[in-house]
Amino acid sequence: MSATLSPIEQATVDRFGLHDEDVLHDLAQHADDHPVCIFLTRGTSCGQLATHAVVCTACNRQCGLVCDTHAAIVTSSAAQTKHAACQASAAMRDLVRLVPL
Ligand SMILES: [Zn+2]
Ligand SMILES: [Zn+2]
Structure with a gap:
């Protein structure tokens, strides 16, 4: 069809x-x-259909794609993280914003 x-x-x-x-x-x-989720758990990527792009709030570059489940985790996580491309370092929920695909 x-x-x-x-x-x-x-x-x-x-x-x-x-x-x-x-x-x-x-x-x-x-x-x-x-587009699949790139969220890593114990070295294995999620692989679910991605629903959001993750964008670095410091440099506005896209860092990856995440599924619904991991979008919720990313936006609530206070874990310190670093964006390798721009060296910005902050709590994950402050460092990234999500853009629906
Ligand atoms: Zn960045
Ligand atoms: Zn995922």
């Missing part, structure tokens, strides 16, 4: 990540484009 979508319609589908089977199939074929 997705073959009948115009390029603009397909772009809209991609942007909003509709959970259509054809879309999921396309995502599976482009694994590198599939």
